[in-house]
Structure formats: C-alpha cells, structure tokens
Amino acid sequence: MTQLTIIRTSPDPERPQDHSHQHRHRSVADKIRAMGQARVGAMLLLAATVIAIVWANVSHETYESFWDTHLMFGFADLQLDFTLHALVNDALMAIFFFTVGLEVRREFAIGELTSWSRAVVPVVAAVAGLAVPAVLFFLIAMGSGNEHAWGVVISTDTAFVVGALALVGPRIPGRLRVFLLALAVVDDIGALSIIALIYTEDFNPFPLVVAAIGLVGVYFTRYLRGGRGPVYGTLAIIVWLSFLASGVHPTLAGVAIALLVPVYRPNRRDVEHALDLARTFRQSPNTEYARAAANSLRESISINERLQTAYAPYVAYVVLPLFALANAGVQLSPDILITAIQSPITWGVVVGLVVGKFIGVFGATAVMKVFRLGELGAGLTLDRVAGGAALCGIGFTISLFIIDIAIDDSSAQNEARVGVLAASVLAFLIATLIFRVSDRVHPSQEAARTLARPVDSKRDHVYGSDDAPFTIVEYGDFQCQFCLKASGSIQQVREEVGDRLRYVWRHAPLVSFHPNALAAAEASEAAARQGKFFEFERALFSDQENQLPSDILRRARELGLDMEKFEADLTSPEIAARVRDDMLDAEAMEITAVPTLFINGVRHVGPYDARSLIEALEASVRPGAVV
Structure with a gap:
C-alpha cells in the first residue's frame, strides 16, 4: 500500500481550530451574493406585477391602450406591425427563452444532467410535475370550453422560485437549489415542447426551411476565427423572422439557436x-x-457561458419585469373576483399549480427515495424537497405566457390570471411554512455536527481498511497550509495506531483564497482515475505555491500518468461533478473553514496535532463519550 504522505510539517499543538489558523470560505459570501442577485430579480418581477395590477385596476383603459400601441418596423415593402404587448411577448421573451435554452444546453453538456445517476431524481420529479398538474386542470376545467389550456399549469417560474428560495428557503440551500434548477431545466423543455406542438396555429412549413438553413449557419459560426458576434446576431434575426412567418411561436427561435451554441469546460x-x-x-x-x-x-470560456453571463442581468432586470408589466394586469373588482371564485378555469389553475406540482414533484421524489433509485445528496431531506415542491407551484412567467396564446376569450384570460396570481401567493406561503417547520425539526447545528455522507470505499479516497475502528474524514484544500499541517499530524497518528486508522479525503477548495484550488482538486480526481490519487495529493502538497495548469500537467507527467487520458479527464463533467458533490456536502454541514475533520463521524473541535487526534479517536469509541 502506498504511503499516505511523505510531508512532515510540525503542527502547533497549542493553536485551537479557530479563525486564526483556518482559511474561511469566502465562497460562502460569493454564494450569498449570487442569491442576493436572484432575490433582486424576483423583487423586480414582483414589483412589476404589483404595478401592473394597480395600473389595470386604477385605469384599465390606459393600461390596455398603452400595450395595444402599434409599432411599425421595416423598409420599403417589408413591414412588421407589432403592438407593444406583442413586442414584449414575441421579441423580448425570445431573449428569455434564449437564456433558458443556453441553460438547458449547458446542463446536458457539463452540468447536473450529464450523469443519469445524478439526474434521474429531478428528471422523474419534473416529468411528474408536468403531468399531474395538467391532469388535474383538465379534470376540473372539463366542460368549460377551455380544458385545452392545461399547458397553463405545467411550468415552474425558475426566476421566482430561485428568488423565493433566497428569501424563505433553508439557511443552507445549496443542494435544494441544484435540485430545483435541474428540475427546472426538464420542466422548461416540457413547457417549450408543448408550446411548439400544442399551441401553434396557422402552421406554414416553408419558412422553417429558411430557419433550418439559418440554424445550420449558427452551428458552423463557431468555426469562424473572428467576428462571430455580428454573424450570430444576423442569423438569429433571420431565424426569428422565419419562425414568426411559419406560425410557430417566435420565442422558440431563441431556444433553437441556444441549443446550437457550443459549451465546454475551459x-x-x-x-x-x-x-x-x-x-x-x-x-x-x-x-x-x-x-x-x-x-x-x-x-x-465557452460561448454559451459568455452569453449566459452577458444576458442574465438584462433578462432578470429588464425582460421579465417588462413581461410582468405587460401581462399581469388583472382586474380585481368584487364582481370579477366572485366570477373567478366560481370559475372552473381559476380553480383548475390554482389546484393544478399548488396541489398538482406538489404531488408530482414531492410524490415522485419520495417514491424514488423509498426504492433507492438515484440519489438526493447530503442535506437534501424529504422535508426540504417538500418545501421546494411547494415553491414549484409558482408558475408565473410561462403560465401567463401560455394564457395569452391558449385562451382567446378575455374574460377567461382574466380568470386564469387570477388563478395564476392566487396560486403563486399560496405556493409561496405554503413553502415558507414547510421550511420553517423543517428548520425546527432538523436544526442546522445538529446537521453541522455529524458527517452527512457516510464513507463509501467505492466513491471516497480511502487510505486504510474498512474494518478499522478509527476513521478520520478530512475536508480540505490542497493549497491550504493548515491542511498541509493536518496531513503531517494524520501521518503521525497513522504511525502510532497503525492499521486501526482509516483516513478519507474530501474536497472543500477555498476558491476565493486559492484561485487554483478547484483546478487542483479536479486534477487529483483525474489522477484517481489512474489509481494515483494519494501520489498526486503528495505532489500538490509538496509545492503549494505552484499549481497553475502547466504545473498540474508537469506533475502528471512526472507520475507517469497517461497524459492523453489525464487531459481528457480534466475537462470531464463527471470530474467536475465529483468535486462539486464534496463541496455541496461541505456546505450542507456548514463547513466554512479547512481543515475540518470528522472523528468516527462526529465533527472534531479543537487542536489537530497528533496527540489531540489520538485522544479524540480513543474517546470516540468509549461508551457515552463526546468527541
């Protein structure tokens, strides 16, 4: 068996495990900032909705006349006539669907949906979350003449859900957020497919030939040496106009283009x-x-990710608020509300979104968990999933979008919009209640104290026998000098207790402190595929200051690795997912500093010199002892 480490750095036995000798996770602050941006987008969307409702009820005539304003575009005999409402729904929303398509493309190429074992639970939950609401709506609205509008209840508003999760979700939402985003991708695919197949009228196939040629051009634009931006822009306009002329909703042009934009890991x-x-x-x-x-x-950086970064602020802060302003203007007079309460369309929407989404998403996830199909991940308990499933009942954006194209009667549209607004509020309140109860049932302090994911010798990097009575699990960073000290201490423990110790390494790179730490973690996983994880670990610890890509490749050559396979594995989405899983586990246990050690499954608090670790190991196997 290979030696665990050859590096000896004398740890300071007098320094406790506190702020003074551990690097803190600034990445936590980065995640909070990202959640803050999602919160701002959701608040803008909510503000635009409130303004639209107030405007429509204070002066419905001006609201309607403003959005019915006609705009002419074109030259000579080529003219396009749009109302402001159609401009928002057909043109600006194409940008929104373009970003949705980019996210779909990314998730299937390098994201959560690359591995079926990781994706199966959110995929099944999403499919159930599409089917159950549609069935409930159809049953309730049957006989109203609008039962064909079941598409209104199938989709979840990702922007609102992410923003709501930031507002009322659990304190550590990482796993749940990843689960909901993966689910939302499949949800979006279903919604977009239904819009294309069910709600397309006056179909004319000939313009789609032009669109197909344009899409082929979009695909081959990636091979141009320069000037790709103008080419992409010109082809995008041609494809959008072709979709418009064909009768297929032009917003789907954005999706079609996005799916052809290349995405890859650096x-x-x-x-x-x-x-x-x-x-x-x-x-x-x-x-x-x-x-x-x-x-x-x-x-x-791939074009896909550059475009996502560039367009995301415009979609969140401009496109979606404008869409809400143009579509959420529901009249709420007493007579209208009484009519809505008695309307099967309103109740179909409310029950479909609030009840159907919850039953579909939560029920499918619970069944998958019972039969052990797929994996939810550490910290993602069923009560957390229940809160997320309730949030999925917020079907705001695409629900309002489909109302406009699936229902012709203005009164029925108003009833459906009342249902969407009521369902969104109810879903938010129910999710808030579930999360608050969940926080009381599963306090975060207890989750932070115990190891969330049991040691698995088939998955983890393990040094020692599975039968060993002592286990140390370390969450660490290859560039952290204190993790280097901990490795010296653990080696001394190993020399003293011998084969009674099993040591496990898991990744928690401090990417804000150490820009190369994530790349080093992924490189160690690539080395592990050739059976040399601990050898690569030693090489990384031996020279922590030099972990640039060239240094990583040099170390791989020195260890005699197959360089072609190693470099291919470095860009593998499975490698990135493996490191990300460890990082999400660390977040679920509120690990904000490294090294963080778990002694026989319980978090170690205190010095990590060899003597202290041996005492903690021995205490952990004494009856009634607290580590």
Whole structure:
C-alpha cells in the first residue's frame, strides 16, 4: 500500500481550530451574493406585477391602450406591425427563452444532467410535475370550453422560485437549489415542447426551411476565427423572422439557436496560453498584446457561458419585469373576483399549480427515495424537497405566457390570471411554512455536527481498511497550509495506531483564497482515475505555491500518468461533478473553514496535532463519550 504522505510539517499543538489558523470560505459570501442577485430579480418581477395590477385596476383603459400601441418596423415593402404587448411577448421573451435554452444546453453538456445517476431524481420529479398538474386542470376545467389550456399549469417560474428560495428557503440551500434548477431545466423543455406542438396555429412549413438553413449557419459560426458576434446576431434575426412567418411561436427561435451554441469546460492549455499572453503584455504593454491577451482569455470560456453571463442581468432586470408589466394586469373588482371564485378555469389553475406540482414533484421524489433509485445528496431531506415542491407551484412567467396564446376569450384570460396570481401567493406561503417547520425539526447545528455522507470505499479516497475502528474524514484544500499541517499530524497518528486508522479525503477548495484550488482538486480526481490519487495529493502538497495548469500537467507527467487520458479527464463533467458533490456536502454541514475533520463521524473541535487526534479517536469509541 502506498504511503499516505511523505510531508512532515510540525503542527502547533497549542493553536485551537479557530479563525486564526483556518482559511474561511469566502465562497460562502460569493454564494450569498449570487442569491442576493436572484432575490433582486424576483423583487423586480414582483414589483412589476404589483404595478401592473394597480395600473389595470386604477385605469384599465390606459393600461390596455398603452400595450395595444402599434409599432411599425421595416423598409420599403417589408413591414412588421407589432403592438407593444406583442413586442414584449414575441421579441423580448425570445431573449428569455434564449437564456433558458443556453441553460438547458449547458446542463446536458457539463452540468447536473450529464450523469443519469445524478439526474434521474429531478428528471422523474419534473416529468411528474408536468403531468399531474395538467391532469388535474383538465379534470376540473372539463366542460368549460377551455380544458385545452392545461399547458397553463405545467411550468415552474425558475426566476421566482430561485428568488423565493433566497428569501424563505433553508439557511443552507445549496443542494435544494441544484435540485430545483435541474428540475427546472426538464420542466422548461416540457413547457417549450408543448408550446411548439400544442399551441401553434396557422402552421406554414416553408419558412422553417429558411430557419433550418439559418440554424445550420449558427452551428458552423463557431468555426469562424473572428467576428462571430455580428454573424450570430444576423442569423438569429433571420431565424426569428422565419419562425414568426411559419406560425410557430417566435420565442422558440431563441431556444433553437441556444441549443446550437457550443459549451465546454475551459481547456487547461488554452488557459495557460492566455496566461502567457497576459505575462507578455505585462512585460511589454501595448495595444496589440492587450488585445491578444483579452481575446485569448475570452476564447478560453465557452460561448454559451459568455452569453449566459452577458444576458442574465438584462433578462432578470429588464425582460421579465417588462413581461410582468405587460401581462399581469388583472382586474380585481368584487364582481370579477366572485366570477373567478366560481370559475372552473381559476380553480383548475390554482389546484393544478399548488396541489398538482406538489404531488408530482414531492410524490415522485419520495417514491424514488423509498426504492433507492438515484440519489438526493447530503442535506437534501424529504422535508426540504417538500418545501421546494411547494415553491414549484409558482408558475408565473410561462403560465401567463401560455394564457395569452391558449385562451382567446378575455374574460377567461382574466380568470386564469387570477388563478395564476392566487396560486403563486399560496405556493409561496405554503413553502415558507414547510421550511420553517423543517428548520425546527432538523436544526442546522445538529446537521453541522455529524458527517452527512457516510464513507463509501467505492466513491471516497480511502487510505486504510474498512474494518478499522478509527476513521478520520478530512475536508480540505490542497493549497491550504493548515491542511498541509493536518496531513503531517494524520501521518503521525497513522504511525502510532497503525492499521486501526482509516483516513478519507474530501474536497472543500477555498476558491476565493486559492484561485487554483478547484483546478487542483479536479486534477487529483483525474489522477484517481489512474489509481494515483494519494501520489498526486503528495505532489500538490509538496509545492503549494505552484499549481497553475502547466504545473498540474508537469506533475502528471512526472507520475507517469497517461497524459492523453489525464487531459481528457480534466475537462470531464463527471470530474467536475465529483468535486462539486464534496463541496455541496461541505456546505450542507456548514463547513466554512479547512481543515475540518470528522472523528468516527462526529465533527472534531479543537487542536489537530497528533496527540489531540489520538485522544479524540480513543474517546470516540468509549461508551457515552463526546468527541
């Protein structure tokens, strides 16, 4: 068996495990900031909804006349006539659906949906969350003449759900957020397919031939050396106009284009080349080197991710609020509310979204868990899933969108909109209640004290026998000097207790402190695929200051790894997912500093010199002892 580590650094036995000797996770602050951005987007969407409702009830005529304002675009005999309402729903929402398509493409290429074992639970939950609401709506609305509008209740509003999760969700929402986003991708695919197949009228196939040619052009644009932006823009307009002329809803052009935009994980050689150009610019600053360095850095990131980053603020802060302003103007007079309460359409929407989504998502997830099909991940308990399933009843954006294209009668549209608003409020309140009860039932302090994911020798990096009475699980960072000290202590423990110790390493890279830590973690996983995880660990710890892509490749060559396989594995989505799983486990246990050690499944608090660790190990097997 290979030696665990050859590095010895004398740990300081007098320094407790506190702020002074552990790097804290600034990435937690980054996640809070990201959740804050989602919260702002949701609040803007809510504000636009309130404004639309107030406007429509204070002066319904001006609301209707404003959005019925006609705009003319074109030249000579080529003219397009849009109302402001149609401009928002047909043109601006194409940008929204474009970003949805980018997310779908990314998740299937390098995200949560690359591995069926990880994706099966949210996929099944999403399918059930599409089917059950539709069936309930159809049964309730049967005989009203609008039962065909069942598409109104099938989709979840991702923007609202993520924002609501940031507002009322559990304190550590990482796993639940990933689960809901993966579910939302499948949900969006179902909604978009239904819009295309069910709610397309006056279909004309010939313009789609032009659209197909344009989409082929979009695909091959990736091979241009430069000037791709204008080409993408021109082809996108052609494809959108072709969809408009065909009768297929033009917003789906955004999805079709997005699915052809390339997505990939950054290649280590491309990153290294960009760094070389940046160094050249630093040594000889001039416009040419600056442009070359900037272009190289930009090209190392896939077009898909660059577009997501560029468009996300416009969608969240402009497109969706404008959509809400144009579509949420529901009249709420006493007579209208009485009519809505008696309307099967209103009740179909409310029951479909609030009850149907919950039964579909939660019920499918619970069944999958009972039969052990797929994996929910550490910290994602069924009560957390129940809160997320309740949030899925917020079907705001696409629900309002489908109302506009599935229901012709203005009174029925108003009743359906009342149902969507009521369902969204009810879903939010129910989810809030579930999360508050869940927090009381499963206090975070207890979750933080015990190891969330049991040691699995088939998954984890284990040194020692599964029969060993002592187990130390370390969440660490290869660039953290205190993790280096901990490795020296654990080696000393190993020498003293011998085969009675089993040691397990899991990843918790401090990406804000150590920009190369995540790449180092992924590289160690690539080495593990060739059976040399601990050898690569030693190489990383031996030179913590040099962990650039070139250093990582050099170490792999020195260890005699198959370089072609190693470099291919470095860009593998499975490798990234493996590290991300550890990081999400760490978040679920509120690990904000490294090294964090678990002694026989219980979090170790205190010094981690060899003597202290041995005492903690021995105490852990004494009856009634507290580690």
